[in-house]
Amino acid sequence: MKITDDIIKVLKAGKKFAVAIHINPDGDAIGSQLAFVRALKKMGKEAAAYMQAPIPDNYRFLPGSESIKIVDSLPESFDTLVCLDIPELDRLGKFEESVKGFKSIINIDHHICNARYGIVNISETSASATAELVYHIIKRLDIEIDAEMAVCLYTGIVTDTGSFQYRNTTAEAHRVVADLIENGVRAEKVTREVYEARNLSQVKLLGLTLETMSFSSDGRISWLWVTKKMKDLVGSQPNDTEGFVNYARSVKGVEVAVFFEELDDANIKISLRSKISRVDVNKVAHKFGGGGHPAAAGAVVSGTPEEIEEMILKIIKIEFKNEEK
Ligand code: 5GP
Numbered sequence: 150m151k152i153t154d155d156i157i158k159v160l161k162a163g164k165k166f167a168v169a170i171h172i173n174p175d176g177d178a179i180g181s182q183l184a185f186v187r188a189l190k191k192m193g194k195e196a197a198a199y200m201q202a203p204i205p206d207n208y209r210f211l212p213g214s215e216s217i218k219i220v221d222s223l224p225e226s227f228d229t230l231v232c233l234d235i236p237e238l239d240r241l242g243k244f245e246e247s248v249k250g251f252k253s254i255i256n257i258d259h260h261i262c263n264a265r266y267g268i269v270n271i272s273e274t275s276a277s278a279t280a281e282l283v284y285h286i287i288k289r290l291d292i293e294i295d296a297e298m299a300v301c302l303y304t305g306i307v308t309d310t311g312s313f314q315y316r317n318t319t320a321e322a323h324r325v326v327a328d329l330i331e332n333g334v335r336a337e338k339v340t341r342e343v344y345e346a347r348n349l350s351q352v353k354l355l356g357l358t359l360e361t362m363s364f365s366s367d368g369r370i371s372w373l374w375v376t377k378k379m380k381d382l383v384g385s386q387p388n389d390t391e392g393f394v395n396y397a398r399s400v401k402g403v404e405v406a407v408f409f410e411e412l413d414d415a416n417i418k419i420s421l422r423s424k425i426s427r428v429d430v431n432k433v434a435h436k437f438g439g440g441g442h443p444a445a446a447g448a449v450v451s452g453t454p455e456e457i458e459e460m461i462l463k464i465i466k467i468e469f470k471n472e473e474k
Pocket residue numbers: 171236237240419420421438439440441442445446447448449
């Protein structure tokens with residue numbers, strides 16, 4: 150992957166860097182962020198990671214996670230903002246307001262819907278994860294990838310590829326991961342921390358969620374619901390629903406899987422996955438103000454559960470018809 154000179158120049162020129170990721174961050178966003186901050190510090194820069202909510206429990210093992218700053222707005226005295234895994238600035242949530250305070254914005258991302266904001270943007274859809282891009286940037290800076298960076302970058306790639314199962318699992322992703330393992334990553338330790346340290350509330354919630362599984366009459370669409378009531382019943386914690394959509398996706402014959410989660414009285418979180426089918430779920434999510442990748446996308450929509458379910462299923466069915474034309 151070719152990393153152009155412009156990003157290297159901006160990174161070398163900046164002095165104080167704020168590194169931000171999207172709201173409701175996943176393993177790729179957090180892993181990329183921590184590795185990037187570490188690399189900037191190795192360059193002798195002042196750098197810090199910012200988030201607006203505490204890091205999910207299963208990513209607390211990542212080196213550097215204890216120094217992430219949980220704030221309502223980004224610092225005003227920094228010159229450069231690095232945005233990682235953020236296709237559009239509204240994905241910064243509360244931080245979007247503070248963007249105007251920065252002299253330069255660097256945009257490093259792998260989403261197809263990237264808006265190409267920033268004075269430099271590396272928006273590379275062929276990358277399995279933003280972490281893969283961060284790996285190449287660090288290499289291009291001639292900084293040694295230490296064991297701490299390696300575990301962060303590995304976590305980014307392993308989570309965004311669904312443990313090397315999805316269509317973004319490329320030969321290049323494997324080459325990068327091979328190098329990360331040679332630099333000290335213990336793959337089974339990451340698996341244990343990320344996937345095998347679940348809260349009991351999460352497993353209980355999964356049990357209730359699977360009971361809601363529904364199918365379209367042709368079996369090509371499957372969907373799941375998590376309501377507020379279900380979450381209250383098990384005492385669920387933030388992020389407990391990560392990966393639930395994959396159970397709908399895993400059923401034979403299902404081509405598009407949808408996960409609906411009631412966030413509050415007005416808003417529903419939707420996760421979409423596309424398997425086998427050519428239905429581009431990024432397009433579907435975009436119609437509801439969200440986005441993502443062709444095979445994995447999401448949105449937050451306001452309305453009643455009944456209305457939203459009906460609208461989403463209708464759009465997916467239209468997309469199936471369009472694909473068949
Ligand atoms: P998930 O369904 O796991 O939350 O997200 C799947 C993909 O869709 C990720 O690439 C994520 O960044 C993107 N995504 C999820 N929710 C939203 C959203 O509300 N807006 C946008 N633009 N993208 C989203």
